[in-house]
Amino acid sequence: MDDEIKELVAEIFNIEEEDVIPALSQDTLDNWDSLNHLKLVTAVEQEFNISLTMDEIDDITNVEKLVAVINTHKS
Amino acid sequence: MEKAQKQSIKKAASWDELVAILCALENADFSAREIELIARNVERLRDGSDLKVALLANHTIDLLPGYLSALHALDNVKVESYVAPYNQYFQEFLTDSSGLLAFDADVIYLDLSIPSLSPKINHQFLQLDTEQKNQELDRVVDTLQQLASLSKQKTNATLLVSNFVQPSYAKAGIADFQLGMGEVEWYARLNLKLIELFRDDARTFIVDKNNVLSRHGKLASTSVKMYYIAKMELNESALSELSLELIRYFKAIKGLTKKCLVLDLDNTLWGGVVGEDGVAGLKIGKGYPEGEVFYDLQSFYQTLKQRGIILAIASKNNSEDAEEVFREKTDMPLSLDDFAVQKISWDTKNKSIEAIASILNIGKDSIVFVDDNPVERNLVLNALPDVAVPDLPTDPTGYLPTLLKKDYFEKLFLTEEDAGKLEQYQQNALRDASKNDIADIDDFLGNLGTTLTVLTADKKNLPRAHQLFTKTNQFNATTQRYSTGQVEQFIEEQQWDLTLFAVADNYGDMGIVGLVLLEVRKTEVRIDSFILSCRAMGRGIETAIMNVMKKRYLLEGGKNKMSARYIKTKKNIPVATFFESQGFSVDIAVKGDGEGYALSATEVDLLKCPEMEIIFGSEFGDE
Numbered sequence: 058m059d060d061e062i063k064e065l066v067a068e069i070f071n072i073e074e075e076d077v078i079p080a081l082s083q084d085t086l087d088n089w090d091s092l093n094h095l096k097l098v099t100a101v102e103q104e105f106n107i108s109l110t111m112d113e114i115d116d117i118t119n120v121e122k123l124v125a126v127i128n129t130h131k132s
Numbered sequence: 133m134e135k136a137q138k139q140s141i142k143k144a145a146s147w148d149e150l151v152a153i154l155c156a157l158e159n160a161d162f163s164a165r166e167i168e169l170i171a172r173n174v175e176r177l178r179d180g181s182d183l184k185v186a187l188l189a190n191h192t193i194d195l196l197p198g199y200l201s202a203l204h205a206l207d208n209v210k211v212e213s214y215v216a217p218y219n220q221y222f223q224e225f226l227t228d229s230s231g232l233l234a235f236d237a238d239v240i241y242l243d244l245s246i247p248s249l250s251p252k253i254n255h256q257f258l259q260l261d262t263e264q265k266n267q268e269l270d271r272v273v274d275t276l277q278q279l280a281s282l283s284k285q286k287t288n289a290t291l292l293v294s295n296f297v298q299p300s301y302a303k304a305g306i307a308d309f310q311l312g313m314g315e316v317e318w319y320a321r322l323n324l325k326l327i328e329l330f331r332d333d334a335r336t337f338i339v340d341k342n343n344v345l346s347r348h349g350k351l352a353s354t355s356v357k358m359y360y361i362a363k364m365e366l367n368e369s370a371l372s373e374l375s376l377e378l379i380r381y382f383k384a385i386k387g388l389t390k391k392c393l394v395l396d397l398d399n400t401l402w403g404g405v406v407g408e409d410g411v412a413g414l415k416i417g418k419g420y421p422e423g424e425v426f427y428d429l430q431s432f433y434q435t436l437k438q439r440g441i442i443l444a445i446a447s448k449n450n451s452e453d454a455e456e457v458f459r460e461k462t463d464m465p466l467s468l469d470d471f472a473v474q475k476i477s478w479d480t481k482n483k484s485i486e487a488i489a490s491i492l493n494i495g496k497d498s499i500v501f502v503d504d505n506p507v508e509r510n511l512v513l514n515a516l517p518d519v520a521v522p523d524l525p526t527d528p529t530g531y532l533p534t535l536l537k538k539d540y541f542e543k544l545f546l547t548e549e550d551a552g553k554l555e556q557y558q559q560n561a562l563r564d565a566s567k568n569d570i571a572d573i574d575d576f577l578g579n580l581g582t583t584l585t586v587l588t589a590d591k592k593n594l595p596r597a598h599q600l601f602t603k604t605n606q607f608n609a610t611t612q613r614y615s616t617g618q619v620e621q622f623i624e625e626q627q628w629d630l631t632l633f634a635v636a637d638n639y640g641d642m643g644i645v646g647l648v649l650l651e652v653r654k655t656e657v658r659i660d661s662f663i664l665s666c667r668a669m670g671r672g673i674e675t676a677i678m679n680v681m682k683k684r685y686l687l688e689g690g691k692n693k694m695s696a697r698y699i700k701t702k703k704n705i706p707v708a709t710f711f712e713s714q715g716f717s718v719d720i721a722v723k724g725d726g727e728g729y730a731l732s733a734t735e736v737d738l739l740k741c742p743e744m745e746i747i748f749g750s751e752f753g754d755e
Binding site for chain 2: 065068069071087090091092095096098099100103104108109110111114115
């Protein structure tokens with residue numbers, strides 16, 4: 058996983074970078090509530106200079122999907 | 133921000149250390165992520181607070197606290213925030229146990245926007261006649277008046293009320309000005325009424341949000357997508373801009389206003405150096421570009437003097453030369469008399485400033501020092517760290533825009549007399565309750581004109597039902613995430629009763645916001661899911677829904693028991709005591725996860741809830 062994504066996710070959810078694994082999801086992480094989801098999306102869009110669609114934002118339920126969405130936009 | 137800087141913020145061991153790190157950052161234009169990082173460390177280190185700010189809004193404002201605490205930390209102020217539940221601004225004042233009242237705020241910021249305050253204006257502007265537009269306007273003004281009045285009765289806080297943002301494009305296009313009352317006029321009138329309403333009110337102040345966003349750029353202030361996803365009207369850059377505006381008020385409220393402006397002379401008050409260019413060679417006065425730059429600067433300093441700021445001079449010059457300039461140059465807004473203290477000598481600037489502070493008997497933290505020369509600025513910054521020294525660009529045309537942005541000199545009132553209104557107001561406060569005032573929460577909720585429409589789930593509304601099952605976290609008793617297929621089963625199979633609830637009121641139509649899923653057995657019914665969208669929370673809807681179900685099964689349906697479960701999650705605290713509050717008792721015989729509850733037909737009681745009209749059947753009312 059991209060170090061930049063790892064760092065960003067760790068920062069938003071206030072967890073250690075090594076705990077950022079693809080399986081980390083809204084269900085397993087208490088901190089991943091709707092407000093932090095909003096913060097995550099805002100930060101991702103700003104940091105990678107991309108614009109996610111509403112469906113994508115809805116679909117980002119775990120880190121694996123987040124990485125995939127970012128990669129689609131970057132390529 | 134560099135990674136090392138982020139690390140140092142994370143590692144800061146004390147509040148003072150954090151503030152020092154933040155103040156040393158060259159660029160205070162933080163990204164959303166940096167704000168989040170700073171805000172979290174402010175929380176970690178602040179230990180108490182200097183200012184408690186409560187935020188009430190009818191749109192998502194939950195990201196604002198991070199900006200306030202991060203940006204005000206640069207002023208060494210510890211902000212603690214409370215965000216009231218979405219759209220519950222009346223309830224928060226009217227419910228004794230509300231988070232707002234328990235928080236005991238110093239400042240309450242009320243930010244209501246038209247889209248949800250007046251859906252008619254937002255969506256049907258061109259269908260309304262002038263009278264209807266005026267009615268809507270009066271209703272909005274009444275709402276704010278009621279809230280301001282409640283704020284005084286129920287809290288000791290200073291209330292900040294945002295005014296209303298005129299949309300970027302009028303619905304009638306350029307023909308807006310030809311309408312009986314166009315949108316531009318409607319918003320202007322509304323904002324004017326607010327000014328009139330709060331002008332003589334020493335506890336309520338208007339925040340010119342319309343202007344803040346104009347300054348920033350209205351189109352650049354919104355992320356349309358975030359509005360639709362999360363009802364977030366302001367994007368991160370707008371939140372930052374709004375925070376800086378609010379901090380102006382906070383500074384005024386906390387008395388952090390600077391008292392004295394110390395000015396250099398050469399190239400600060402006029403263009404050129406008097407000792408080298410002579411009086412005739414100086415650039416000041418009207419009629420030519422360089423002269424006007426400094427004319428406008430002087431005019432700005434003079435305005436500050438009229439605002440009650442003391443002016444002083446700290447200049448390295450021969451005092452006779454400087455005096456000659458003021459004598460000879462008559463086309464200058466400022467005269468020597470405007471300066472309370474004049475330190476014109478060859479002393480160092482820090483020495484002059486210290487002398488000024490001692491003559492005026494003010495703290496060095498009340499002083500702002502303006503000098504075009506970066507060497508002098510740095511000298512003062514290092515020798516007197518409490519003095520505020522704005523960084524000026526090299527080009528003098530940039531001085532005034534730089535200084536205008538600063539929040540050094542903000543006051544709530546310009547004169548003592550104005551400030552005296554506060555006391556006057558407090559004496560009148562109790563007498564002042566107008567007939568429009570809201571007596572209590574039932575009064576408020578009863579006057580909303582709420583209608584609750586009870587619908588049987590069918591193919592048409594299945595997608596919405598499915599959405600409620602999967603998306604609702606807070607008011608969700610069991611958090612069962614059913615698939616579309618399962619929801620279809622509930623609709624088709626006899627033993628299930630899936631009932632949906634739509635809510636509308638005078639303000640607008642919320643659509644389907646709640647559902648109850650029951651399993652109907654021979655002698656009893658079991659509540660499998662009880663869900664209410666957070667948009668509809670806090671107004672007694674849940675009790676009304678429960679009454680409908682009690683009536684349907686226990687009072688009229690012949691069942692003798694209704695059972696339910698509460699499965700606790702991190703997010704569904706709002707429903708933790710729900711069943712007990714509805715007359716259910718804990719019942720260990722109820723099978724399944726979580727806590728079991730039951731209510732028998734012999735004990736059933738329809739609970740009192742705010743007045744609302746209950747309609748059975750059609751999803752669409754009169755329209």
